[in-house]
Amino acid sequence: xxxxxxxxxxxxxxxxxLFTTITAPHAVATSxxxxxxxxxxFVNDFAGVINSDYExxxxxxxxxxxxxxRSGCGCNNKQP
Numbered sequence: 892x893x894x895x896x897x898x899x900x901x902x903x904x905x906x907x908x909l910f911t912t913i914t915a916p917h918a919v920a921t922s923x924x925x926x927x928x929x930x931x932x933f934v935n936d937f938a939g940v941i942n943s944d945y946e947x948x949x950x951x952x953x954x955x956x957x958x959x960x961r962s963g964c965g966c967n968n969k970q971p
Contacts, residue, residue: 933957 926937933953934946941949 926935929935931946931950934941934950936946
């Protein structure tokens, strides 16, 4: 009797794990919705908490860093 209960429990748990493994990736993939990137690639303030002046400053600095990094300069090109 005890052997039959263990065998039944094993089968039920195996089926639950198999069902969860098969259906979970589909459920996660369909429930995630990501916002589209903005034209200002480096600043995505979807909550609207960054002041537009700071947003522009961050964007300009990020573009400058990106361009300098690509050119291999490693400098900021700003005069003190």
